Amino acid sequence: DAKTTQPPSMDCAEGRAANLPCNHSTISGNEYVYWYRQIHSQGPQYIIHGLKNNETNEMASLIITEDRKSSTLILPHATLRDTAVYYCIVRSGGNAGNMLTFGGGTRLMVKP
Amino acid sequence: GAVVSQHPSWVICKSGTSVKIECRSLDFQATTMFWYRQFPKQSLMLMATSNEGSKATYEQGVEKDKFLINHASLTLSTLTVTSAHPEDSSFYICSVPLLAGVNEQFFGPGTRLTVL
Numbered sequence A: 001d002a003k004t005t006q007p008p009s010m011d012c013a014e015g016r017a018a019n020l021p022c023n024h025s026t027i028s029g030n031e032y033v034y035w036y037r038q039i040h041s042q043g044p045q046y047i048i049h050g051l052k053n054n055e056t057n058e059m060a061s062l063i064i065t066e067d068r069k070s071s072t073l074i075l076p077h078a079t080l081r082d083t084a085v086y087y088c089i090v091r092s093g094g095n096a097g098n099m100l101t102f103g104g105g106t107r108l109m110v111k112p
Numbered sequence B: 001g002a003v004v005s006q007h008p009s010w011v012i013c014k015s016g017t018s019v020k021i022e023c024r025s026l027d028f029q030a031t032t033m034f035w036y037r038q039f040p041k042q043s044l045m046l047m048a049t050s051n052e053g054s055k056a057t058y059e060q061g062v063e064k065d066k067f068l069i070n071h072a073s074l075t076l077s078t079l080t081v082t083s084a085h086p087e088d089s090s091f092y093i094c095s096v097p098l099l100a101g102v103n104e105q106f107f108g109p110g111t112r113l114t115v116l
Helices: none
Strands: A009-013 A018-023 A029-038 A045-050 A063-064 A070-075 A085-093 A106-112 B004-007 B008-013 B020-027 B032-039 B044-051 B069-074 B076-079 B090-098 B104-107 B113-114
Touching: A009 A018, A009 B104, A018 A029, A018 A085, A018 A106, A045 A063, A045 A070, A045 B104, A070 A085, A070 A106, B004 B090, B008 B020, B020 B032, B020 B090, B020 B113, B032 B076, B044 B069, B044 B076, B076 B090
Parallel strands: A009 A106, B008 B113
Antiparallel strands: A018 A070, A029 A045, A029 A085, A063 A070, A085 A106, B004 B020, B020 B076, B032 B044, B032 B090, B069 B076, B090 B104, B090 B113
């Protein structure tokens, strides 16, 4: 699976949008971009995933560049409870049965 | 979303003893479950893939005789840390893939193991 690069940490003001970038320049055609987050001392939580089109759900939006070499996770109105480590993962085939390889992630701190 | 439970949520044991951790899928059946380990301030590392009805598949560097995995049923996988040592102290997390619907993995809440 392609490797991803994320900034180690970011701050965001409560109520503002949090934009978390991810580079995956070696992504191949059948690889999906997944985002998970991990709140301290809990198991990771699925957020969203996509192949090439932008995606939106009740938690977040995922913007994937046209060349698919990078993406941005957007939390439209960050709250204090969104403070967590956010992992961008590229996985082949979009199959949940395939293993996930976690990188370092981005530690997002939402501040009042 | 799907619910995955782990038991116990935390455990403290003496060096040399064995500890069993359970992972249960509460609302759907799973032929595959994953076991991860996370050391403080580090990311999750996949240890092994638990397969119902067959042997687990271990990642490179993970000792299969030390970390025994039993996928007892379609809703239960257990990880037993045998002859635990302080360096085995970690956060152990399981995940269950849901192949239908959103087609993603659901994670348990984790088990924190401290070996004295």
